[in-house]
Amino acid sequence: MKHLDWYLQINLKARHLRLLVAIDTYRNLTQVAEVTHVTVPAVSKSLAELERGLGLALFSRTTRGFMPTPYGDCLIRHARAMLAILHQARDELKALSSGAEGKVRIGMLPASASVLVPYALNLLKQQSPGTNVTVIEGTTESLLPELWQGRLDLVVGRLPPPDTLGSFEEKELLEEPVVLMTGRHHPLARQNTLNWSDLCDYPWILPPPGSILRDPLERALEANDVPLSSNYIETLSIHVVRAHLQVSDFIAVMAGSLANDPVQPFHRLPLSLPRLLRPTGVLWNSNRGLTPSAQLMVSCLEEAAQHVLKDFTGSLSPAKSKRTR
Known part of the structure; x- marks a missing residue:
């Protein structure tokens, strides 16, 4: 195990992470070679060196292609997360070097956040014109894995049941019937x-x-x-x-x-439904924390919730501000 610790801390490189993700994505060394612009022998050699250095078999060669072993599954999952963090650092550095103030990537559940998010984006751009935003619409099932992997900073919409949150942290924004x-x-x-x-x-x-x-x-x-x-x-x-x-x-x-x-x-229609869903709120990965741009966006979402409440008085009420791990 000491050898494994040494290899992970000293010898593991970003190119190894990209190789693992590419093999897991395509399951075929020829396709991996094409997308990475190297030869098939070079891909095979790099994988062999990585497995030898770790002392672990990461993939099994099967009739369906290269299938990850339990060791491979573990390392691939963390490789995707680490690459997402590197991409986030790259985006922030590029933004700083170009004079921008940062970037925030938001996943939006359109059925519950289509009024709140535009208000918040308007506030963000008033306060920080140089902070740029990417908004992706999707379902809870599609957006939460992206949030976990670090490809999203925030997810805004109806909060999922508390027992599904895991390491996500939440803030309730709006109690909307x-x-x-x-x-x-x-x-x-x-x-x-x-x-x-x-x-x-x-x-x-x-x-x-x-x-x-x-x-x-x-x-x-x-x-x-x-x-x-x-x-x-x-x-x-x-x-x-x-x-x-x-x-x-x-x-x-x-x-x-x-x-x-x-x-x-x-x-x-003048018929009252019981409370069917949790409030609208914002989620982030507590293991990663929030960048300054994401923190500003959360503040803008909180302010936007008050605007929405004011505009639609009578049908909405503010949610209690709460964080759940």
């Missing part, structure tokens, strides 16, 4: 009072199975004797939901702030 919405032309929008049974004849826009809202929504509708018809659309795209509500008699479940959209106004 989930409401039932239609287009303003919808037949139900012309009724002053509604019963749950009035919903039974209309089609739905639903979050897909497996999303954090689908199961609690189904339970809430079932409790009110509202069966989901066979006529529905499943999507997490807020753009699809907005557009379809404008031209159809569908019912959708959306964040309360979206009902007051001045460009595409909607009608909020």
